Amino acid sequence: MNADLRERQQALEIRNLAVHYGNSQHWVLQDFDLTVRPGEFVVIIGPSGCGKSTLLRLIAGFTQLQQGEIVIGKRVAATAGGVCIPPEKRDVGFVFQSYALWPHMTVKANIAFPLEQRRFTTVQREQRVDEVIMKFGLKEYQHRYPAELSGGQRQRVALARALVGQPALLLMDEPLSSLDVALRKKIQDELLIMHREWQPTVLYVTHDQDEAVKLAERLIVLHEGKIQQAGTPYDIFHSPNNPFVANFFGEVNELSGSVVENQGNGYSRIRIGDHTFILTRTQSFLDCGERVRVFIRPSWVELQEREDVSNARITGSRFMGAYTDYSLEWQGIPLRVSTQISNSKRVGDSIFVQVKDAWSIKEDEI
Numbered sequence: 001m002n003a004d005l006r007e008r009q010q011a012l013e014i015r016n017l018a019v020h021y022g023n024s025q026h027w028v029l030q031d032f033d034l035t036v037r038p039g040e041f042v043v044i045i046g047p048s049g050c051g052k053s054t055l056l057r058l059i060a061g062f063t064q065l066q067q068g069e070i071v072i073g074k075r076v077a078a079t080a081g082g083v084c085i086p087p088e089k090r091d092v093g094f095v096f097q098s099y100a101l102w103p104h105m106t107v108k109a110n111i112a113f114p115l116e117q118r119r120f121t122t123v124q125r126e127q128r129v130d131e132v133i134m135k136f137g138l139k140e141y142q143h144r145y146p147a148e149l150s151g152g153q154r155q156r157v158a159l160a161r162a163l164v165g166q167p168a169l170l171l172m173d174e175p176l177s178s179l180d181v182a183l184r185k186k187i188q189d190e191l192l193i194m195h196r197e198w199q200p201t202v203l204y205v206t207h208d209q210d211e212a213v214k215l216a217e218r219l220i221v222l223h224e225g226k227i228q229q230a231g232t233p234y235d236i237f238h239s240p241n242n243p244f245v246a247n248f249f250g251e252v253n254e255l256s257g258s259v260v261e262n263q264g265n266g267y268s269r270i271r272i273g274d275h276t277f278i279l280t281r282t283q284s285f286l287d288c289g290e291r292v293r294v295f296i297r298p299s300w301v302e303l304q305e306r307e308d309v310s311n312a313r314i315t316g317s318r319f320m321g322a323y324t325d326y327s328l329e330w331q332g333i334p335l336r337v338s339t340q341i342s343n344s345k346r347v348g349d350s351i352f353v354q355v356k357d358a359w360s361i362k363e364d365e366i
């Protein structure tokens with residue numbers, strides 16, 4: 001990375017933040033801390049109403065906080081009842097769900113607008129604007145006005161406008177939600193290339209899990225204004241902190257069990273039901289007899305068609321294209337399985353279930 005880029009990169013630090021709207025007694029975010037490294041791509045996911053947009057609006061400077069502070073780079077951007085740097089002075093680019101474009105300006109003028117506030121020569125400005133117009137497939141619309149565009153086209157203009165000035169910090173709130181799948185994938189690729197090229201710090205909100213996994217260096221799962229878990233998409237999928245995260249991020253079979261043997265290497269043998277034993281990964285030290293919650297992703301189970309032995313019965317199946325979803329009754333326990341096994345298995349057939357991976361956490365840590 002060149003020195004200019006490194007110089008411009010911004011860390012983001014949020015300390016002890018709390019916010020509510022108006023006279024409401026309901027804290028949307030409370031005791032909220034977050035540190036984002038310079039150049040990091042962080043994706044925030046969480047159910048509707050959990051505070052994702054509020055968080056981005058606070059960082060951008062559109063919403064006031066009641067407690068805590070926000071530091072962007074080396075500058076304190078906001079404190080409760082004190083400092084509040086206005087949005088246009090924060091060197092932050094943002095794309096929100098509702099794309100606020102200037103209605104009286106053409107697409108090209110909208111995109112060029114952020115550069116007018118910066119020291120660019122006319123040639124540099126033209127070059128940058130043409131580049132993002134090409135990247136976002138807007139060449140044929142560049143002389144139109146926002147009212148003459150579809151929702152998806154407007155959203156692309158909003159994205160182009162947010163990126164053209166290469167801000168050090170980018171805040172994006174479901175920026176691709178109004179685009180069709182093919183275009184969404186293409187722009188996700190563009191965003192990744194852009195991030196590799198000039199490495200802005202990015203906070204990106206999405207509802208789309210595939211998008212989150214594809215884009216995130218670090219994923220944050222938010223629920224009721226609190227961070228439930230932060231980590232790589234792999235860690236969150238494989239080792240969720242709690243049942244909320246396990247269920248929110250991908251499908252999961254959630255079972256209760258008790259520890260039969262702690263193998264001491266991060267693995268324990270767990271009894272589920274009366275006579276089913278499986279090996280699970282676990283984070284904390286588990287004593288024998290301890291009650292645990294066991295998580296088994298449908299893709300962590302292998303179905304084997306054995307002649308001699310079976311331990312499960314198929315109770316439902318649904319062909320999904322690349323794989324088939326099965327519902328099973330596994331020694332008295334209902335189990336969902338996703339597998340590429342041939343679609344010849346029918347409801348009522350017997351099958352052998354082998355659990356390849358499982359994750360458990362102590363009941364009393366939930």
Ligand SMILES: Nc1ncnc2c1ncn2[C@@H]1O[C@H](COP(=O)(O)OP(=O)(O)OP(=O)(O)O)[C@@H](O)[C@H]1O
Pocket residue numbers: 021022028046047048049050051052053054055
């Ligand atoms: N301007 C406002 N006035 C009052 N309450 C608000 C305002 N904006 C948001 N809220 C409330 O704050 C909470 C968090 O809203 P926020 O928009 O941050 O959630 P979100 O996680 O972004 O949701 P979504 O995924 O649906 O966009 C919600 O309960 C919402 O009703």
